[in-house]
Amino acid sequence: MTATEQDQFNSVDYNDPMVNRILDAGEQCIHRFGIRRTAMGEVARVGKLSRGSIYRYFADKEALVSGVFQRRQALYLNRTEAALEKLPTLVDKLTHSVVSGRQDMAEGIFASLAETEPETVAMMFLEPSFYQRSVSFWPPHIELAKREGEIGAAIDIETATDFIMRLAVSLVTFPDMGLNLKSRKDIRRYLQQVVSRGLG
Amino acid sequence: MTATEQDQFNSVDYNDPMVNRILDAGEQCIHRFGIRRTAMGEVARVGKLSRGSIYRYFADKEALVSGVFQRRQALYLNRTEAALEKLPTLVDKLTHSVVSGRQDMAEGIFASLAETEPETVAMMFLEPSFYQRSVSFWPPHIELAKREGEIGAAIDIETATDFIMRLAVSLVTFPDMGLNLKSRKDIRRYLQQVVSRGLG
DNA sequence: AAATATACAAAAAACGATTATTGTTCATTC
DNA sequence: GAATGAACAATAATCGTTTTTTGTATATTT
Structure with missing residues (x-):
């Protein structure tokens, strides 16, 4: 197993547009329905992509959810970092x-x-x-x-x-x-x- | 409504042996089964008293549970207070x-x-x-x-x-x-x- | 090569019927 | 006078069943 394969679910590539489409849809669903009531099929529908694609990028629902929050946190840290410089x-x-x-x-x-x-x-x-x-x-x-x-x-x-x-x-x-x-x-x-x- | 009646469920009298028997039984049940799986009937059985008596001292299950934790906290604060003096x-x-x-x-x-x-x-x-x-x-x-x-x-x-x-x-x-x-x-x-x- | 669509067994959620618990009341006992 | 025990409707938990969702595999499309 190469390093890339090993890390495929650990480190998420925020430049990949597919990743962001999935995370966008996921965040939208969580925002509207909460985690429990968010189904992978619904995320797929909202993001206008297939359920299979989601599983290509995220090991399971938990990984997707944590991906959504990690991106939020990364965004917060980036915005904060920029503001702090001044x-x-x-x-x-x-x-x-x-x-x-x-x-x-x-x-x-x-x-x-x-x-x-x-x-x-x-x-x-x-x-x-x-x-x-x-x-x-x-x-x-x-x-x-x-x-x-x-x-x-x-x-x-x-x-x-x-x-x-x-x-x-x-x-x-x-x-x-x-x-x-x-x-x-x-x-x-x-x-x-x-x-x-x-x-x- | 007198002040005593008004306060009957707010301030718990830790000198009242009945109160302590209830809280003891409640704590024992919560400790063993958790809050959700603790029934008032079980608390009564463990404390060897009637369910009605519990409701005489605690408005409802939530009050009993919070009473158990408040006593724990009071105990912690008392023990700590004593230790801090030294x-x-x-x-x-x-x-x-x-x-x-x-x-x-x-x-x-x-x-x-x-x-x-x-x-x-x-x-x-x-x-x-x-x-x-x-x-x-x-x-x-x-x-x-x-x-x-x-x-x-x-x-x-x-x-x-x-x-x-x-x-x-x-x-x-x-x-x-x-x-x-x-x-x-x-x-x-x-x-x-x-x-x-x-x-x- | 990556996204899709479909199919599938296993796991989880939703549902409705049944059972248990809650909180109240009151007559009885201590 | 306070604790008890029994009765009670309302609420909540449980159980077995049905339905949905999950996660995986694979053939098909872009």
């Missing part, structure tokens, strides 16, 4: 991630799924792999903040990444944990404090 | 909370429920009220740390409480967020860093 500080970047993360949860496929299958959304949120995919996202920004002197030179990248991700995940998943951080301004002030000085 | 610093206290929180999740009613009804556990974890009950737990410890000079005098209690709780919840719920904080020593070092200095 922001001066790590705190600004983190603030932006939290605000746009909340937006995504409130309006897209997550919001509709949360209504029809809240348990599924809850399971996804607690799935470690859901966050692990973002672990490689932050280090470059942290290194930059380190060079610029925004954060301490002694901090190791792994610790900083872990901390930043915990803050982001926590603030997106639990908007109110005693404090009610609603506005971008409030979120930024809070993050400025805890990131740069902790409680010290 | 610990010198806020960081030590937080470390202890995380370690014992993880233990509770790994062995008690949560662990068994996670096997039979993972979606239910996931939903509970994401339920804001699950954490809101602990909001009043931390402020005294934070005020003390402030007086002792462990944390800054300028920090307001609400911000510090929010931050401490986010760290605790995050570290219990997601053991590994890039960094794999396993031992008490590792957890303590991590918390020492982020609580006292953030990334500065």
Whole structure:
């Protein structure tokens, strides 16, 4: 078995128009009916392609579903990455991630799924792999903040990444944990404090 | 309606032996069969009391179930409170909370429920009220740390409480967020860093 | 070479009938 | 006065059956 064959279902090629047609149709169906009530035949009908083609690109329904969400996440990370480049500080970047993360949860496929299958959304949120995919996202920004002197030179990248991700995940998943951080301004002030000085 | 009648199902009296017999039986059933497969009749049988008595103390099955978990949480908070008194610093206290929180999740009613009804556990974890009950737990410890000079005098209690709780919840719920904080020593070092200095 | 269409057994969902559980009431017992 | 036990309609779970969907294979089309 070659490396390409081995990876055929693991890494999805977002340049392949067929892949995107399938994912588009899949996302549309999940958005409208939820995961449980989405049949592969319906995805095929919506995407105007054959059921067989779907199985050529995705091992099974679970792979398709996870493909839909992974593409969403990749899209979020790409959009965020682009936006972060224009922001001066790590705190600004983190603030932006939290605000746009909340937006995504409130309006897209997550919001509709949360209504029809809240348990599924809850399971996804607690799935470690859901966050692990973002672990490689932050280090470059942290290194930059380190060079610029925004954060301490002694901090190791792994610790900083872990901390930043915990803050982001926590603030997106639990908007109110005693404090009610609603506005971008409030979120930024809070993050400025805890990131740069902790409680010290 | 008097205040007592009004509160009869809201606040549970843990001194009432009947209440505890019901909660004991309920917890035992949930532990063995899960929530869905636990019938009120079975709880009555296990607790050696009548079904009617249960409904005298708990409005419905949902109230009983939430009563079981609230008692567990109260127990956890009481045990933790006692343990924290002996610990010198806020960081030590937080470390202890995380370690014992993880233990509770790994062995008690949560662990068994996670096997039979993972979606239910996931939903509970994401339920804001699950954490809101602990909001009043931390402020005294934070005020003390402030007086002792462990944390800054300028920090307001609400911000510090929010931050401490986010760290605790995050570290219990997601053991590994890039960094794999396993031992008490590792957890303590991590918390020492982020609580006292953030990334500065 | 990739997409389609069809066929197929195995697995899962939908359905309707049956049984169990819930939540309430009230007379009886402790 | 509180706990019990029995009765009850309404609701929810279970069960066996039917129907749909899944995942695979293969011949056919683009």
